[in-house]
Amino acid sequence: MDSSYKSYDYLTSFARLDAILTAPSGNYEEVDSLPDRDKLTFTNGFYANCSALFIDIRDSSTLPSSYKRPALAKIYRSFISEMVAVFNSGIKVREVNIVGDCVWGVYNSPYKTDIEDVLGIAACANSLTMVLNYKLKKQGFTTPLKFGIGMSYGRALMIKAGYSGSGINDVIYMGDVVNRAAKLAAQGSKNWAPPMIVDETFYDNLEPDYRQWFTRQYGNDYYQGTVVNTLMNDWYEANCT
Numbered sequence: 001m002d003s004s005y006k007s008y009d010y011l012t013s014f015a016r017l018d019a020i021l022t023a024p025s026g027n028y029e030e031v032d033s034l035p036d037r038d039k040l041t042f043t044n045g046f047y048a049n050c051s052a053l054f055i056d057i058r059d060s061s062t063l064p065s066s067y068k069r070p071a072l073a074k075i076y077r078s079f080i081s082e083m084v085a086v087f088n089s090g091i092k093v094r095e096v097n098i099v100g101d102c103v104w105g106v107y108n109s110p111y112k113t114d115i116e117d118v119l120g121i122a123a124c125a126n127s128l129t130m131v132l133n134y135k136l137k138k139q140g141f142t143t144p145l146k147f148g149i150g151m152s153y154g155r156a157l158m159i160k161a162g163y164s165g166s167g168i169n170d171v172i173y174m175g176d177v178v179n180r181a182a183k184l185a186a187q188g189s190k191n192w193a194p195p196m197i198v199d200e201t202f203y204d205n206l207e208p209d210y211r212q213w214f215t216r217q218y219g220n221d222y223y224q225g226t227v228v229n230t231l232m233n234d235w236y237e238a239n240c241t
Helices: 010-021 060-065 069-087 112-138 176-185 200-204 230-239
Strands: 028-030 045-058 093-099 102-108 146-163 168-174 196-199 214-216 222-225
Touching (some): 112 146
Antiparallel strands (some): 045 146, 146 168
């Protein structure tokens, strides 16, 4: 959100703190699915089950040692552009965000089929990384990128936060489901791990046919594996190998 200058009035600021901190807890509703943004005010919020999906470039801090700034811009723009397109293609998508080299999304998933749809989006993202690396190599980018994809299922609190009246605000998703997916993405492609990591609750809500693609990571409470989109993978095999 673009900023706009406005002088700071500490007395007004202190009054806003009181208004926020004394708001009744009843303003935070338990709902079946996360609502549209226009249902939010600065005084309410909604709890619902949802799925969180994260993807980031692993070891991205080392990229500046391999590429100059114009090349880095091409890498990040191509990755972020098309990952946002993939993440935004879910029917139950509620939010898509960009944070540095990470793209993440929140999806309404009250039913098991919705969770499987999120896995399908992750499969598209995974297939896209293969095509991206191939196209980068064709353009002279010799260092292949590695990616981590994390998925989690649980309850989140959806609130609107920011400076009321300034136009500077955003929707925040609070809860372990979001934090967990981010941490799982950091485990993807780590050492010899495959790129895709799902938490136990996400895994338990998948049908057996989908669970077979994942194995439990020894000593941890998550599952790892590799899933691809069949059509995208067929195109990759025909055009990139």
